[in-house]
Amino acid sequence: MSVLRQLRLRSERHRKLLRKLRKSLSLRARVNRTDRIRTRDILACVTLRNEAPRLPYFLDYYRAQGVQHFLVVDNGSEDGSVELLEKERDVSLWVTQASYKAAGFGIDWQNHLLWRYGAGHWVLTVDVDEFLVYPFCDSRPLHALTDWLESQGRRSFAAMLLDMYPKGPIGAQPYRPGQDPFEIARWFDAGNYIIHRNPLYHNLWIQGGVRQRAIMPETPGEAPALNKIPLVHWSRKYVYKSSTHMLLPRGLNKVYDESGGELASGVLLHAKFLDMIVDKAEEEMTRGQHYAGSREYRAYRETLAGGQDLWCDWSSEYINWRQLEILGLMSKGDWA
């Protein structure tokens, strides 16, 4: 049975690799600066649409951590994102007008760029509203982490998505381009995460946080997945299976210890809940390009536009990675 299952998974991986090749046909290189990539550079891979206000802070955040090159797919932005990105010396930009949904919510495009340029590099696959926090990120660059992971024989690194939100109605504190989004969205849910283990792909499926608590308390099973494996020492054999939640081969999903110990892990601070989300929800509803009929965006429109406060008495205010580690949201493992 297990041999059969392995063959099935392998063929699934190959199909996924073929699929990304097909979907990559719609990508047009706008600026390709990948010849600047050096052997040991850490790369970031991003898909976006209309994110101009977020880009300046996003790029600076990851540059400061030590990302040397950004591989970006722009999916039909009309707000100047393309113009903004093509000016940056460390960005290679592809554009496409094709359907985000038909490209596996963008993951096919990313799989292709990772396959083409990522092999042999540590690559960080994130969205523009996701900010990686890892152990010692205030004193050690990302290179220190990837060197260490490599010395431990690890190929992937988990960082669960932590939804951050402001106190008070979401529209009350507008976001300025270049601003640290966590000056506004400073709060998070510390201890209401629910984990199921996926028996086939061996990844953990994490749900919970503010989206489950405040936006969909009656349908908890529909709450979005928060498990992410954004940092991978890429090889051409690898593919992201669905978003960055899981990979194939499935050994890459074993980012957790099952005998009681802790492996090192980080957190992706999620700056989704800023004032822009109200307009975005409106737009995405009409486009219908998101997961499960954009039901998540429907829920946002119903709750957030009405001025619902996501904050509660037991919300925690973000301080630093050490706080997240004490709360048990991430771990140093034995990276001392």
Added chain:
Amino acid sequence: MTASAPLGIIMLCHTALPRAAQVARFWLRAGCPVVLHVDRAVPERELEGLRADLGSEPLLRFSPRHRCEWGSWNIVRASQDAAEVMLGDFPEVGHVLLSSGSCLPLRPAEELLAFLRDRPDTDFIESVSINHATWIMGGLSEERFTLYFPFGWRRQRWLFDTAVEVQRKLEIRREVPRPLDPHMGSQWWCLTRATLQAILTDPKRPRYERYFRRNWIPDESYFQTLVRLHDRRVENRSLTLVKFDRNGRPYLFYDDHLQLLRRSDCFLARKIWPEADKLYDFFLSDQPTRLPPVTPEPAKIDRYFELAEKQRFEGRAGLYMQSRFPSFDTVGTARTAGPYAAFSGFEHLFENFEHWLGQVTGTRPHGHLYAPDRVQFHGGAQVWHGALSASGAIRDYNPYMFLTNLLWATRGEVQCFLFGPEDRLPDGLVDFMTHDPNARISVLTGAYLLPYFRGRKVDGDLLHHIGEMQRREQAWLTILRSRWVQAQVEICSLGEMLADPEARLRAIIEAMDGAAGLSVHGLPALRPMEGFDRYLVQLRDKGLPPAILKEFQC
């Protein structure tokens, strides 16, 4: 010949050559001769860069290059060759220190020179007899000396392991050449000229070499064993701080370890992450001399790395998260983060039981956490610690993690809550608690009948309902009375409780450190029970099993 300080430094380098050059300059500045060994795998171009970087220095030498794979004999050869260059070229050298390209001096060179000047005849080398060497991280100890190791451990692991197994089976033992007494220890030593000379010029050196060449990791045993033949005075410790993880890999030091490293009593540390600019800038400058001295606290450093080790292999009990997800059925260890007490049925018998429980134990008891409609947090809160929602739907989505999350978020505070067969609580959760050493479960059997007795008339539907309750309670009791119970379980029937409520309650409360509270607040009042026995008779006659009545009457 140039006049030199009495300490010579050998550096074995294979990566991050610019860093090695920086450290070499540090020693050269202090007048210490330096012999560099650069691994043969390093491209010529990089070596040229290093030579150009260092320039021509009268006290600098390069020794013959070898390819030094991890744990290979060539590391010993490289050390021997470099030592020969050192002893031959610099006659004023009294001590030779073996270090690597990723070692960083922690103190001013003068301090080390003064230290050695006071101990001219002492060899500093970690050299532990294999009979006592229990400190080795995940490896062989005595067998390193008695088996053959034709395969590499890092590259040919399967062959390596198989070869060891086969030799064990065949009881193959190599003989240790006399008069050697096998010792092991850290590779980084500081030996006197006399001892080193004696080792290098020993007439039996070829014989010993033939033997050690076949040992596993000879760089941790060659000098360590031979020093015992020739020494006059050995201090069994290394002057270089190295901490190993469980896989035998040295921990790296980063910028944020600066204060920790200042507390070391060693003179050097390895391994330093090559990009740790702050460490290199600090320790290679004159800053350590200018700052007020700190008292060495090596135990603090040990503790720091022990904690990391513990977190990796034991983790934090009761934490379920993205990189720690032990199976729920792990036996014997705590499944939750802290002690908690679950009570079943008490609130039906006593007035205001939760309130009283909170008063006597000083806790904030919850109501029925698993009540069918919603979670009854203490005080009717909508959200609890950790932003746990009172939504019944969320709780029922994963009732196990609801409990583990609650206990994790409230660690440090004992949690008390009520449960009963009328709750939406899967049997598996009772099983989970029963096998959790943190749990204290008190069950008052048959108490679920009391609300019916107080509220509703007996009719067919109700009987069905009660039968269902009884079945659930029976299922739970079977679990709670199983042989493998880890929790503290207290089961008593309504009848037993009514016979002597004081003694029963006192036992439970005292086990929860509530003796003082009990003497202040006394016992809770019993709720009215008039006619309950008649009600039971009525139920029995309607067709309910007579066991309930019997239990009550006894």
